[in-house]
């Protein structure tokens with residue numbers, strides 16, 4: 001295959017095997033570079049096509065960058081650098097195996113919370129922004145979400161903590177009418193890793209069910225509610241009021257994209273807010289110490 005350059009020069013695209021030969025690595029290594037976004041490539045006519053100029057960035061061991069010679073970036077997010085951006089490329093193209101490889105790299109370099117907070121969460125926020133401004137279709141966004149849910153499902157068991165547990169239970173739920181499940185799962189997993197017993201009811205929890213669940217738990221330390229869309233904020237306020245009534249003295253925290261800051265959470269009656277799952281753990285820890 002001939003790749004056209006803006007300067008009207010033509011460059012012969014390399015196969016995976018040829019690229020492996022140039023780089024002095026196994027062809028499976030080149031394949032992994034492609035699937036994890038380190039090496040831009042186009043899949044066409046049943047095989048990968050690699051621009052020879054892109055090999056340099058792998059040879060230098062650097063992260064992929066847009067070509068310095070001014071030729072257009074043809075391969076989208078594969079040129080981006082961070083784990084989140086590379087994950088974005090895999091999720092929006094429906095590449096489940098590649099997405100898992102990126103998750104695995106972050107897992108090995110840091111841990112499961114790095115995959116959540118450093119890779120998946122920023123990546124999902126970008127996906128939301130791209131959907132909102134029309135760069136992604138609803139189908140693209142749904143497909144990406146399914147893959148993200150799969151990764152979250154695989155990582156979940158890694159958050160279990162052996163040994164001493166912290167006293168008390170934490171009840172977590174998404175506000176009624178809010179379908180966003182991943183934030184509730186992430187907050188839940190990080191709390192479990194911190195030694196808390198979490199009762200996680202998932203997304204879209206009917207108000208009466210939520211209140212009944214809170215009322216039935218003797219050891220409740222705190223309640224966390226997640227509100228993903230602005231349209232659920234009023235319901236979030238009702239849920240906070242219902243929970244305060246059913247469990248006076250048990251703090252109810254609120255978070256999620258519909259709640260931009262502490263003031264917004266307090267405005268609907270919540271006792272606290274955090275920007276992310278790590279902040280949520282901090283809030284719950286403070287309840288544990290009576291602060």
Ligand code: B12
Pocket residue numbers: 117120121124125126127128129132141142145177178179180181182183184186187223224225226227228229230231253254255256257258273274275276277278279280283
């Ligand atoms: C995936 C997704 C969906 C999926 C959810 C599938 C599923 N099973 O979860 C689907 C396709 C169903 C969906 C639907 C909709 N979505 Co949507 N969705 C998203 C997306 C892309 C990712 C959500 C996610 O998982 N984020 C990753 C998590 C980790 O980030 P997070 O939510 O911010 O959570 C972190 C913190 O907020 C915090 N946190 C969260 N909860 C809590 C709770 C407590 C107590 C604390 C302390 C902290 C805390 O910790 C979390 C981890 O760090 C977001 C984009 C985004 N910005 O997140 C849009 C987004 C949330 N969706 C949005 C919208 C508008 C919708 C729809 C209304 C679209 C529509 N017109 O139909 C519908 C909802 C319909 C309904 N019934 O109401 C908007 C909401 C904007 C707003 N302020 O209202 C967003 C922000 C996209 C955007 N940029 O506009 N969506």
